[in-house]
Amino acid sequence: MPDTPEINEYGGYAVFEHFTSAEEIFSYKLGAALTMEHYSLEMLGDLEQTAVRRELKDLFAEHAHETRQQIENLKQCFMLLGEDVNDSPSPMTKGLAKEAKSTTVTTDESLVDAVVLAGALETEHYETAFYETLIAHAQARGAADVVALLRQNLEQEMAAIVKIKEVTKAIARDGIAILDMRAAAGEPPAGDDETGHFTTTGIPPFVPPSSF
Ligand SMILES: [Fe+2]
Known part of the structure; x- marks a missing residue:
């Protein structure tokens, strides 16, 4: 095989210059x-x-x-x-x-x-x-x-x-x-309980501003 193979017109290169066997x-x-x-x-x-x-x-x-x-x-x-x-x-x-x-x-x-x-x-x-x-x-x-x-x-x-x-x-x-992309991927619903709601992780529950 040549050191620098020549690229042919089809985008490949030849290992042998010409096949003879x-x-x-x-x-x-x-x-x-x-x-x-x-x-x-x-x-x-x-x-x-x-x-x-x-x-x-x-x-x-x-x-x-x-x-x-x-x-x-x-x-x-x-x-x-x-x-x-x-x-x-x-x-x-x-x-x-x-x-x-x-x-x-x-x-x-x-x-x-x-x-x-x-x-x-x-x-x-x-x-x-x-x-x-x-x-x-x-x-x-x-x-x-x-x-x-x-x-x-x-x-x-x-x-x-x-x-x-x-x-x-x-x-x-x-x-x-x-x-349902998550179900297809074998992932649990977006929430962390079986209903898809968040309980302990992920997005925190909504707390109205008035409660601060
Ligand atoms: Fe294969």
Whole structure:
């Protein structure tokens, strides 16, 4: 890999000046998967922060945890192949993260969960396609250990898709707008007793000026 990679017209850069073997392409794509997961991890953090419903926050936190493991799996693939880890570009994942961000910042907070879920689902489908290709080529190379690690990643992506779809359907069915933001976030009512009134903390009870 050159010291200062040349940026190509698509915003990425080439690890190899010109691919001349299936192994070089595989290595490039494996590196792109690694970059993809790094962007994905960042995006999941953003989505977790932006989402309002507690179940969405938990879902993104759980998948972020899996994504950290996926990153380690990909590094392990390089090791098993006896190659240096590379960081091929993944402009598509960067673009998906940007699109999700630009839509969430222009969406009302009461509706933002639907947008967050769309961004997550689009990204997970892209990741799935990436692993399906890598697995096919690793199988052709007879790299069984690499296939097993990539399959682990693929299965986690597919499970994430199922969960995101379930929540998307539930929200679409029940109405995407959140009427009670605190309840959706799993927080107690604004007051500190079960009725939402303040008793010992928070805003002090109103005392009319005449009583001073
Ligand atoms: Fe993922």
